Amino acid sequence: xxxxxxxPPAPVVSAALTDTEIRVSSxxxxxxxxxxxxxxxxxxxPSDIVVIVRGPDQPLRIARKTQVAGLWLxxxxxxxxxxxxxxxxxxxxxxxxxxGFAPLRHLGAGLEHLAIAAPLEQRVETTYGVRxxxxxxxxxxxxxxxxxxxxxxxxxxxxxxDPRGVRFVDKGLFRAELDLPAEAxxxxxxxxxxxxxxxxxxxxxxxxxxVEKAGAERALYLFAKDRPWTYGLVSVxxxxxxGWAASVAFRRS
Amino acid sequence: MNALLxxxxxxxxxxxxxxxxxxxxxxxxxxxxxxxxxxxVAVASxxxxxxxxxxxxxxxxxxxxAVDFRMGAVLATGGAIGSFAGVEVFRWLRLIGQADLAVSVxxxxxxxxIGGLMLTESLGAILRRRRGEPPKPRRDRRPLLLYALPFxxxxxxxxxxISVIPPVLLGxxxxxxxxxxxxxxxFILVPAMIYLLRMPAPVVVGTSLFQIVITTxxxxxxxxxxxxxVDIVLATLLLVGGVVGAQxxxxxxxxxxAEELRAxxxxxxxxxxxxxxxxxxxxxxxxxxxxxxxxx
Numbered sequence: 001x002x003x004x005x006x007x008p009p010a011p012v013v014s015a016a017l018t019d020t021e022i023r024v025s026s027x028x029x030x031x032x033x034x035x036x037x038x039x040x041x042x043x044x045x046p047s048d049i050v051v052i053v054r055g056p057d058q059p060l061r062i063a064r065k066t067q068v069a070g071l072w073l074x075x076x077x078x079x080x081x082x083x084x085x086x087x088x089x090x091x092x093x094x095x096x097x098x099x100g101f102a103p104l105r106h107l108g109a110g111l112e113h114l115a116i117a118a119p120l121e122q123r124v125e126t127t128y129g130v131r132x133x134x135x136x137x138x139x140x141x142x143x144x145x146x147x148x149x150x151x152x153x154x155x156x157x158x159x160x161x162d163p164r165g166v167r168f169v170d171k172g173l174f175r176a177e178l179d180l181p182a183e184a185x186x187x188x189x190x191x192x193x194x195x196x197x198x199x200x201x202x203x204x205x206x207x208x209x210x211v212e213k214a215g216a217e218r219a220l221y222l223f224a225k226d227r228p229w230t231y232g233l234v235s236v237x238x239x240x241x242x243g244w245a246a247s248v249a250f251r252r253s
Numbered sequence: 254m255n256a257l258l259x260x261x262x263x264x265x266x267x268x269x270x271x272x273x274x275x276x277x278x279x280x281x282x283x284x285x286x287x288x289x290x291x292x293x294v295a296v297a298s299x300x301x302x303x304x305x306x307x308x309x310x311x312x313x314x315x316x317x318x319a320v321d322f323r324m325g326a327v328l329a330t331g332g333a334i335g336s337f338a339g340v341e342v343f344r345w346l347r348l349i350g351q352a353d354l355a356v357s358v359x360x361x362x363x364x365x366x367i368g369g370l371m372l373t374e375s376l377g378a379i380l381r382r383r384r385g386e387p388p389k390p391r392r393d394r395r396p397l398l399l400y401a402l403p404f405x406x407x408x409x410x411x412x413x414x415i416s417v418i419p420p421v422l423l424g425x426x427x428x429x430x431x432x433x434x435x436x437x438x439x440f441i442l443v444p445a446m447i448y449l450l451r452m453p454a455p456v457v458v459g460t461s462l463f464q465i466v467i468t469t470x471x472x473x474x475x476x477x478x479x480x481x482x483v484d485i486v487l488a489t490l491l492l493v494g495g496v497v498g499a500q501x502x503x504x505x506x507x508x509x510x511a512e513e514l515r516a517x518x519x520x521x522x523x524x525x526x527x528x529x530x531x532x533x534x535x536x537x538x539x540x541x542x543x544x545x546x547x548x549x
Contacts, residue, residue, distance in 0.1 A: 013502055047423065049315075057481060060544075061350065061541060061543070061544035062542065062543050062544065063350045063541070063542050063544060064540055064541050064542075065537045065540050065541070065542065067536075070534065071533045071534065072533055072534070072535070072536065072537055073351075073354055073533075074350045074351060074354060074531070074542065075350070076349065076350060077349075077350035077544050113275070117397065144476045145541070148540070148541035149541075149543075151539075151541075152426075152539070152541060152542075152543050153543075156543075189345060191343060197384060220485060220486065224477070224483070224485070225481070228476065228477050228479075228481050229477070229478040231473070231477050231478075231483070231485065232473055232474035232476065232477025232478050232483060233474055234485070235301050235474075235477060235483055235485045235488055235489075236301065236470045236473045236474055238305075238485070238488075238489060239301045239302070239304045239305035239308070239470070239473070239488065239492055240304060240305065240466070240470065241307035242305050242307050242309075242489075242492050242496050243304070243305040243306065243307070243308030243311075243312070243492070243496050243499075244308060244309070244468075245494035246309045246497055246499070246500055247308075247309050247312035247313060247496075247500065250500040
């Protein structure tokens, strides 16, 4: 009999969300989702957890105000393709203490590593005899614009980083709270849970949840989107009807 | 957004609207913008609210036989053309990212000029009355242009026999404004009807409101269909308060002297115009702005 030599089992992370469906109705004031997870590691090495939540990608347009002849005017807007509509990274410790540049950049963990597709308005040209050089219209300003996107989104409560957002509540058991603001976009979200050991990601779990409009809100949203003209007509009829009703009501009183 | 707050706001603006015979859009749109509603949504949804509170006032005025429906229809024809053009202009402005600029500049320009003119005129009238002087006689000579142009039509209610071209052009202009500024345009129409068309004062307000109802209804449908920027919930909350306020305002309007009412309105118009225009001159705290709406 040859003794079976077992490789030590690799550490694994698993996680679950308390809600996988957030229903947005007219009174929606935001929601809190709780994420629970566990680290299975027989050797019980020191572990760090990073949770990265991304909302549905949306193209976004941003303009810069510049002073022209004493007036503050918007520049031509620049389009960023596929910036996430929502982004939140939570971790057990500050990210830079958990891992180095490369793994964080690769995972898109942290606001400075968040991947936002380059601006749409690029042109391809031949520079110094080298063909097909992609030149962004933003040029050297690119970083300013990128930072501005992050800043504005943070101000709107849509992007955030919380270096203490994940807590170990018991041996191997962790918990993270995820607050969705009322402005959180509709769509499919992914939560990526990453287990870090010795500065390297050793196990990754993906969980998804959806934010969707519910009830009357959903009906109106679909109505406005699918039949904009009828929607407009209905809104006017409501308006004129209300005006007429008020005048009738006041004549009687 | 607080629903009750919106209803109350709608009521306040509706009250002012009924009292002064204006749509109230020039007040409501800036308020909505300051409350953080994207300007494009505010402008489009506000047209709907203006339609509601104006219809409520028009009915009140038409009972007093103070609406010249024929003149209103002529103005509205121009208004329809203007709305079409205005919604397309607004769409184009949004795409090039200059919609905010257009809104600020038009507010500063139109409200500033009209508020200023109205204020000097009404303060003059108040001062003359205080000194016991007789009111300045109204010049009865109408601009020759009204009569020289072709397509003359009789407007019995206004006791006018003039070419339809000036009112149609006026309508077009107001229609464009209605789309770009989210206003009914009463603050332009009323003075223009008095000073340019020389319509008798009693029918001016009712007629202006009648034309506003038609123009803003159309703008609303067009904004929803073309730009998808009408928020029916927002508009409904505003108009619930708006229609009630408008009725109360129309009843109150008889209790004030006309020139005092005008001076008050002028001050309001001027302040709103200056506030909306101020952003053009002040250094912004944040140099970048996210544009609402996704590009196609």
